[in-house]
Amino acid sequence: MSLWLALQTLHGRGLQKLLPKMQLHGRLRIWVCLALAYLIIMGLVHLFHLPLRSNTLHSHYDMTGEYVMAKHRASMQKEMEKLEVRAKAAEKLHMDPEEQINILTKIFKKSDENADGELDLNELSSAISKKIKEHLSQALRExxxxxxxxxxxxxNGRISWExxxxxxxxxxxxxxxFIKNHKxxxxxxxxxxxxxxxxxxxAWSQAARDDPNTLTIDEFLSFRHPESSHATILTIVEETIGRLDMDDDNELTPQExxxxxxxxxxxxMTLQEFQQERLHExxxxxxTDNNGKIDRRELLMYIDPRNVHHAEKEAVLLLGAADVDHDGVLNLEEILDKREMFIVSKLVDAAKSFHDEF
Incomplete structure (x- = not known):
């Protein structure tokens, strides 16, 4: 009997040692199967140009071609004129047309998420939004x-004007x-x-809050990249509330x-058109909380360059300016025909575009 118990004990210990190995091999097989399935799916995506995610943005703008070609083109004419002015400024810089074409071609291919040779408003908005976020992150690092x-x-932790x-x-x-002795x-x-x-x-005078002759690191960010500075955005919020808040309740009604x-x-725009557009916004x-009033937090989120509506608005402007066949999408030829405008847009140069606005 004791021999039988000993054999049983040895057998149990063998199983205990073998069981973890069996479990490990089982998990390994599962991971291998998952990896193979992933490779097969990605191969199908690449082969048939299947979208990995929905191209639908939860946009506050009507993202249909008809709207862009009609109502929005008229109401945003002034913004389009600003793009034209920036485009003319780029021409004065004697930018190489070949370089512009190369830059825009690369951006077009990268932005064309479903690889159909066209950019719709969703793809254009998504590409601009990514470019804005890249710029803001880079500005903080720089x-x-x-x-x-x-x-x-x-x-000493402060930069003087000198x-x-x-x-x-x-x-x-x-x-x-020369720097030491110049007039x-x-x-x-x-x-x-x-x-x-x-x-x-x-710009230095606007950024300096404590000492007019020196800037802290946050003030220096406001000086160099006001669109990236939380302090600058807060200042805009306070100025807006102070200018529009007629009943001094620190909130804005639709009428205000x-x-x-x-x-x-x-x-x-007529006064009525302006009022309707502001009410729509x-x-x-x-x-965002649908209480019929705007507080500082909501206004800050609205002004923040990371808010998707900035990218959507730019996308609407670009489409309205470049979509010559009015089909609601842009092909590469249409973009290259307006390359001076696209080169200075947020799709390519978010830094210059924001600096012109702030």
């Missing part, structure tokens, strides 16, 4: 490295001797550099937000 490199005389001005001139090829009126400098200094000085007498009405975009 701000830190630039701030720490400029803050050196002395290194420190920044020396950096500015050095970036434009001036040596230390403050910059009389002998080229006109474009003098104008850039004046613009920087004005859409009042033409308290807002700048575009030249190409109030109800469909800004008033």
């Amino acid at each position: 701000n830190f490295y630039m701030f720490t490199s400029i803050d050196n005389n002395p290194k 420190e920044y001005h020396a950096y500015f001139l050095k970036q434009r090829g001036y040596d230390d001797a 403050e009126n910059h009389r002998h400098m080229p006109r474009e550099i003098k104008e850039a200094i004046m613009r920087d000085k004005a 937000f859409s009042d033409p007498s308290m807002n700048e009405v575009p030249d190409d 109030f109800k469909t975009i800004i008033d």
